[in-house]
Amino acid sequence: MAEEKKTTRKKIHAADTMNRIMADYFYGLNEAATTGKRKVAWCTSVGPAELLQALGFAVHFPENHAAMLGATRMSTDLIPAANAIGYSPDICSYLTADIGAYLSGITPLAKAYPGIKSVPKPDVLVYNTNQCRDVQDWMAWYSKKLGVPSIGVTSPKNVNEVTDAHIDDVTRQIEALIPTLEGIAGVKLDMDRLREAVSLSRECTELWKQVLETAKASPAPITFFDGTIHMGPAVVLRGTQQAIDYYKVLLAELEQRIRDGVAAVDGESSRIYWEGMPVWGRLRQHSELFANLKSTVLASTYCSSWIFPSFDGNDPIRSMAKAYLELFIVRSDRYKEKYIKEMIEKFRIDGIIYHDAKTCPYNSNSRYGLPGRVEADTGVPSLVISGDLNDLRCVSDEQTKTNVEAFIEQIAEGR
């Protein structure tokens, strides 16, 4: 293969709008925490954010903060501080990076948003173990450290079909949080506000889905790497109008790209599905690695995990429970295989890359034979790369590069 001119990533113009609303969000959180005008809740990524919005909390998402630590490549230096107090290098590197940052008095927010000095001090910590057990342990550390309550939902895992029994269970757990949260918020839950928040989340989720599905076009107008950045509002601002307004802007730009035949990767010659977490500290390198091979990573489980089709403003709490349970990460391999096969078909995928993240078993779906089963059923080749979401000590750039180049060669030669 000839040495080729390095490809640069194409800027998505809506990013400027996104940066503005993300800045507003972080400054709003900071104001809430520093002035005490609003109570602050920390919420795990698919925790009951809509309930917190409806109760008037300013909501901080520790996983979002941890991803920022990864993307700014600060995490690898901070993780050892958490390791040193007994949090193993083998557990979630979001947790260890975030706690390490707190112990070191460091936050990427301070650099990105002048005037912000620290993460917003919480009044309550709210988790949902639908992601993993680590989020509960993570909030437990802050609870002890900061003397604030940590409450949450203990979710079923490895679910084949989401049944009424599962939904009843989680619904009751969400309902049980309300009195405590009302006490901290100092207001009674207004069901109309909750209905509105859930409806807004639903609208946001539908738009985000449409954004991701623009990648069905050939060439795709957006990559997975773009998606990991542009999902920010879907993560931290779901349940708000700002997120909806943003995705309308982004969707319009991507639809225009399709009409104009503008590709995210010029000369797209293969279409790749990414299964697992991004390597946050290598987003740019990975994006360029694939672009230089004229390969587009255009769909992923990760970005699609913020699509919640079950949100229903008419039945807010029960539909929240259902949405939180239907999540990919909550499901059995039987479901996951079916899901990935549907994605292969929908996006006309030529190859799947499974990221086996050293510290995130819950998002590493290559450990129980799934890639082999999907490959046998579909004939679509797959590659497992070893790495990590936040701990770059677990990442080998040269191995990743060799593996990816060989995989794209294999796809090309297989045609």
Place this chain on the structure above:
Amino acid sequence: MTTPVFVGLDIGSSRTKVAVIDADREVLGHAVRKSGTDFTATAAACLDESLEMAGFRRDGIASAISTGYGRANVAFVTTRHKTEIGCLSRWGRDRFHGAITIIDIGGQDNKVIKLDPDGRRAGFKMNRKCAAGTGAFLEEMSMRLDIPLEAMDGLARQSQEMVKLGSYCTVFSATEVLENIRHGKKVPDIVKGLFYSVVRRVLEMDSHAGRVVMTGGVVAHNPYIVEMAGEMTGRPVLFPELPQLAGAIGAALYALDEADPIGIRNDIPAGETDG
């Protein structure tokens, strides 16, 4: 000489390998040297040595392809490169007709590559970020045992009662080795245990039905490993000619492909099928 030659340069993390082939895919010259710290100088020395063996000069090179970790460090001869996995597959397709698994044990990593009945790559795996089962593991252990690397094969063959090592961590294995020395175990038995560990690590990377061939520097210098792999899989494992050069020959074959885009020569039956 008027007919041109085709060159493959495999700049590995441990050794640099160069192969020179002619239009009939015959290997005319080859060389292997420690890669050292100056990949370009080592590659140049290897290139000249292999060209001399072939009876050619640099101006006789029709086309060249590089591979390996230092593949971008040989701009003086080529800027075109392929992955090691691609080159080993190309070599396997040329040398063995039909489906085969190639197990390559290199200095820094292992690769298991499966070719389908048409000789196309059906899939591949590389070791995780871990020295287990690589040349680096044996190098570390030869240092610990204070025996030269080249003496290991002969020692392993003398073993009467192999020592079994349980861990796949190089550091833990070193501790196990020291423990066995303390308990008076014989060096040949420990060395065979180390070989066994290497073979186990590479065999457990994938399932192995059908034919298997082993390549790489570790295999070239320790052919007993191939015999042990055969015993462990219950059927012979192929030991090819020039196992350490397989990647370089594959790169040279790619160079020939480029010079002969129609690919007529790819259909010539290979003379060498099972080494």
